[in-house]
Amino acid sequence: MEGYLKGIKGISRFMNAIAAVGLTFIMLLTTLDVILRLFKHPIVGTYELVAFTGGVVIGFAIPMTSFMRAHVYVDFLVQRFPEGRRDVVNTFTRLIVIAFFIIAGVNLFKHGWYLYSTHEVSPTLQLPFYPVVFGIAIACFLECFVMVADIVKIAGGKYE
Amino acid sequence: MNDVIIGIVALFVLLMLFLTGIELGFAMAVIGFMGFWMLKGIGPAFNLIAVDLFDVFTTYGFTVIPLFVLMGQIAYNAGIARRLYDASYKFIGHIPGGLAMATVAGATSFKAICGSSPATAATFSSVAVPEMDRYGYAKELSTGIVASVGTLGILLPPSVTLIIFGIITEQSIARLFMAGIIPGLLAAFFFIVVIYGWCKVNPSIGPKGERSNWSTRLKSLPEVMLVVAVFILLVIGLMNGFFTPTEAGSIGTVAVLILSVAKKDIDFGGYIKSLLESLRTACMVLTLIAGSTILGHFLAVTKIPIYAADWVAGLPINRYVVMILISFIYQIGGSFIDDLAFMILATPILYPVALKLGFDPLWFAMLVGLTVMIGCVIPPVASNVFVVKNITKTPLGVIYKGVVPFLASLVAVTILLFFFPGMATFLPNLLMK
Amino acid sequence: TPAFSQAKPIEITYAQFQPAQHFNNKLSESYAKEIEKRTNGRVKITVFSGGTLVAADKTYSGIVTGIADMGMSCMAYTRGKFPLSEVIDLPLGYKTGAAATKLINLFYEKFKPKEYSETEVMYFMAHSPGIIHSKKPVYKLDDFKGQKIRCTGLAAKVVGKLGGVPVAMPMGETYDAISRGVVDGSMAPQESVKGWRWGEVVNASTQSFGAGYTTGFFVVMNKQKWNSLPPDIQKIFREVNKEWADKNGIAWDENDKEARDWMVKIGKKIIPLSAEENAKMAALVKPLLNEYVENMKKQGLPGKEALDFCLAELKKLEK
Numbered sequence: 001m002e003g004y005l006k007g008i009k010g011i012s013r014f015m016n017a018i019a020a021v022g023l024t025f026i027m028l029l030t031t032l033d034v035i036l037r038l039f040k041h042p043i044v045g046t047y048e049l050v051a052f053t054g055g056v057v058i059g060f061a062i063p064m065t066s067f068m069r070a071h072v073y074v075d076f077l078v079q080r081f082p083e084g085r086r087d088v089v090n091t092f093t094r095l096i097v098i099a100f101f102i103i104a105g106v107n108l109f110k111h112g113w114y115l116y117s118t119h120e121v122s123p124t125l126q127l128p129f130y131p132v133v134f135g136i137a138i139a140c141f142l143e144c145f146v147m148v149a150d151i152v153k154i155a156g157g158k159y160e
Numbered sequence: 161m162n163d164v165i166i167g168i169v170a171l172f173v174l175l176m177l178f179l180t181g182i183e184l185g186f187a188m189a190v191i192g193f194m195g196f197w198m199l200k201g202i203g204p205a206f207n208l209i210a211v212d213l214f215d216v217f218t219t220y221g222f223t224v225i226p227l228f229v230l231m232g233q234i235a236y237n238a239g240i241a242r243r244l245y246d247a248s249y250k251f252i253g254h255i256p257g258g259l260a261m262a263t264v265a266g267a268t269s270f271k272a273i274c275g276s277s278p279a280t281a282a283t284f285s286s287v288a289v290p291e292m293d294r295y296g297y298a299k300e301l302s303t304g305i306v307a308s309v310g311t312l313g314i315l316l317p318p319s320v321t322l323i324i325f326g327i328i329t330e331q332s333i334a335r336l337f338m339a340g341i342i343p344g345l346l347a348a349f350f351f352i353v354v355i356y357g358w359c360k361v362n363p364s365i366g367p368k369g370e371r372s373n374w375s376t377r378l379k380s381l382p383e384v385m386l387v388v389a390v391f392i393l394l395v396i397g398l399m400n401g402f403f404t405p406t407e408a409g410s411i412g413t414v415a416v417l418i419l420s421v422a423k424k425d426i427d428f429g430g431y432i433k434s435l436l437e438s439l440r441t442a443c444m445v446l447t448l449i450a451g452s453t454i455l456g457h458f459l460a461v462t463k464i465p466i467y468a469a470d471w472v473a474g475l476p477i478n479r480y481v482v483m484i485l486i487s488f489i490y491q492i493g494g495s496f497i498d499d500l501a502f503m504i505l506a507t508p509i510l511y512p513v514a515l516k517l518g519f520d521p522l523w524f525a526m527l528v529g530l531t532v533m534i535g536c537v538i539p540p541v542a543s544n545v546f547v548v549k550n551i552t553k554t555p556l557g558v559i560y561k562g563v564v565p566f567l568a569s570l571v572a573v574t575i576l577l578f579f580f581p582g583m584a585t586f587l588p589n590l591l592m593k
Numbered sequence: 594t595p596a597f598s599q600a601k602p603i604e605i606t607y608a609q610f611q612p613a614q615h616f617n618n619k620l621s622e623s624y625a626k627e628i629e630k631r632t633n634g635r636v637k638i639t640v641f642s643g644g645t646l647v648a649a650d651k652t653y654s655g656i657v658t659g660i661a662d663m664g665m666s667c668m669a670y671t672r673g674k675f676p677l678s679e680v681i682d683l684p685l686g687y688k689t690g691a692a693a694t695k696l697i698n699l700f701y702e703k704f705k706p707k708e709y710s711e712t713e714v715m716y717f718m719a720h721s722p723g724i725i726h727s728k729k730p731v732y733k734l735d736d737f738k739g740q741k742i743r744c745t746g747l748a749a750k751v752v753g754k755l756g757g758v759p760v761a762m763p764m765g766e767t768y769d770a771i772s773r774g775v776v777d778g779s780m781a782p783q784e785s786v787k788g789w790r791w792g793e794v795v796n797a798s799t800q801s802f803g804a805g806y807t808t809g810f811f812v813v814m815n816k817q818k819w820n821s822l823p824p825d826i827q828k829i830f831r832e833v834n835k836e837w838a839d840k841n842g843i844a845w846d847e848n849d850k851e852a853r854d855w856m857v858k859i860g861k862k863i864i865p866l867s868a869e870e871n872a873k874m875a876a877l878v879k880p881l882l883n884e885y886v887e888n889m890k891k892q893g894l895p896g897k898e899a900l901d902f903c904l905a906e907l908k909k910l911e912k
């Protein structure tokens with residue numbers, strides 16, 4: 001059980017680290033582009049690269065954000081429940097989220113596959129979109145494991 | 161009509177679901193998905209989730225959110241925020257609620273560069289609230305002001321909301337920007353008045369300190385001069401077209417980072433800490449936006465926004481009552497789905513109504529702007545308040561105690577707008593013919 | 594039978610990315626009304642403007658999967674997906690939207706490219722030529738050198754070939770960016786200066802038709818939805834499609850004219866370019882045409898035939 005939690009946290013942290021690198025990349029690329037533009041030599045395609053990387057930054061940060069329970073929720077009602085009932089409600093919401101992210105992940109994969117097979121690319125640099133879509137899909141699947149970790153925590157009485 | 165009933169039931173179920181403690185963004189996505197499934201079939205609903213998540217996450221304009229939060233975090237972890245508040249305290253700490261007033265001024269200037277209302281709320285809840293804590297300010301005041309102040313930017317230029325409004329209604333954007341100045345600054349001024357009055361009545365919430373002498377004050381200045389310089393450079397860069405407001409997020413962050421590294425105020429660990437904090441906040445905000453986008457697409461196909469707008473357009477009643485109803489429609493719509501998306505859906509129907517009833521286009525834009533601002537802080541989906549709650553870990557009840565007086569200021573500005581339409585039209589008419 | 598006449602109308606959702614006030618959107622609304630009228634109310638189309646149903650670049654795939662039943666968007670948003678049709682977007686030297694629209698429909702009829710096979714094509718249109726709008730007036734090619742110009746996709750290549758500096762940014766940010774000088778201007782059809790209010794912040798539009806490019810727009814319907822329609826209704830759709838393709842093409846030119854008049858009224862310049870300067874521009878962008886042919890060759894598509902056809906037809910259409 002501890003092993004599972006540790007493992008999931010490790011993987012989430014790894015994806016989060018990629019997101020952090022992505023954010024740093026956006027910051028540096030934009031700054032460089034602005035500076036070069038003053039000399040009339042902007043980096044053509046900055047706009048697309050920033051948007052692409054933005055998908056990685058946000059998508060890959062989802063599992064860790066969930067692991068830290070940093071998404072927005074209102075729990076004033078649930079907090080008043082006795083512990084047993086609270087656990088039931090929390091497990092129930094975790095299951096809904098798992099179902100949702102399985103569906104999201106599968107369909108992101110399908111959409112990525114569609115973009116791959118129709119050769120759709122970005123307007124200026126003509127970069128393919130599908131790797132970013134696959135990346136977000138992977139993050140969605142990992143999110144399901146984070147939700148399972150929540151259930152593990154609930155069972156162990158460590159979910160607060 | 162069936163679709164409308166499905167839509168209303170779905171919104172009701174959504175409110176119930178919120179109470180289970182589920183993440184709000186996920187709940188909106190789930191309900192949006194199920195509703196779309198009922199109306200359009202499962203295949204389209206499946207694809208909707210994929211397309212919307214991908215679309216929201218890869219929207220260029222949203223990258224400002226992690227970047228501005230990162231700028232704030234670096235400023236915080238490098239101790240810049242602390243020194244700014246210390247300096248402000250030396251200058252206006254003897255005024256009751258002085259630091260909250262400084263926060264209004266700070267957030268209004270920050271928003272002038274940043275452009276994103278939830279990003280402003282997020283940055284200031286992680287930076288300003290701990291500082292006000294340090295000086296013994298009550299949580300209701302510190303969180304209340306931070307949740308409310310982020311909304312000011314909707315009226316103050318360069319406002320994305322006003323740009324989109326200008327394009328939908330074919331108005332001069334420059335005139336809209338000018339129209340926003342008086343109501344925007346008036347709201348900021350009311351915030352300061354509220355702080356002063358509230359702290360006078362209840363001194364414990366924003367305790368005043370000793371008056372510092374001028375030599376102490378001047379000594380605190382060099383510490384903050386560099387930050388002020390960075391800020392001024394950013395504004396100059398924006399005004400002179402060196403970069404766009406979106407790009408300012410990156411430029412400002414790099415500038416603050418270089419400054420902090422040069423002064424050895426931040427190390428690699430501090431930068432990593434700032435990065436992780438910013439990722440968490442940005443992910444939280446964008447998950448909300450993604451959820452409300454999916455929900456919004458479902459509500460669009462129920463045609464509820466269109467029916468509501470059509471209905472009010474046909475009402476044979478006093479024109480001011482119609483206007484009040486219209487602002488309610490914006491209020492409720494903007495609460496559930498993304499404000500901008502709702503504005504795009506409803507404005508084409510409601511704007512001609514406003515014109516037909518003889519209201520000035522600029523005036524109507526300001527009314528919509530104020531309505532959207534109010535919507536950011538009132539339930540059921542009060543994005544700014546949720547952001548503050550989440551970052552500061554303060555109970556909603558406490559934040560709302562603080563939000564209410566500022567909310568009242570926004571309502572007061574709205575009422576004044578009804579009595580003095582010149583608030584919107586004076587500046588544009590003076591400066592631009 | 595009475596039961597049949599009381600049947601619920603067939604509901605169709607129509608996705609539009611342009612804002613409600615845009616003439617294209619108004620034409621889609623009138624299209625919807627016309628279909629409703631000619632089918633005696635058996636079909637009801639609801640138009641969702643401003644991308645409120647699905648984003649511009651996700652419109653086509655959204656229609657394939659049924660998020661929207663039908664819709665309009667540009668080919669340029671999904672590059673690579675409509676490879677052969679990209680010939681339309683090349684700087685062929687367009688002068689009017691009517692001709693560009695006629696051309697794209699002729700092209701489709703002749704080549705019937707496979708790339709549209711996932712949906713049922715209603716009709717195509719193409720915008721009036723993309724030209725230069727700038728703060729510093731462009732009277733000749735040299736004036737354009739080094740100007741930072743907002744554009745995306747293929748237009749970025751056109752700007753580059755003409756010696757400008759292409760800069761990409763969201764449409765919504767462009768107004769502010771021109772006003773403050775982040776960019777010196779924009780490359781777009783004439784109507785955009787009014788539609789996006791850029792006329793307030795630029796000083797001149799230059800009729801750089803020599804390098805005039807366009808953007809092909811498709812109006813398509815979900816295949817299943819189309820197949821579910823009774824044959825008589827399909828027939829009505831086909832008739833209305835033909836009429837509205839022409840209307841859309843002409844509307845671009847009418848709105849160009851309105852935008853020109855508006856520019857003049859607010860004291861801005863409309864600069865006609867000399868034949869010589871236009872020829873210079875056409876020569877500079879010519880390599881993009883060859884690039885297209887090479888690209889198609891690699892994919893085993895008849896790019897040369899498509900290009901030759903389009904150039905020849907355009908000459909006929911715009912003589």
Ligand code: NA
Binds near residue numbers: 494540543
């Ligand atoms: Na709200």
Ligand code: NA
Binds near residue numbers: 494497499541
């Ligand atoms: Na909202």
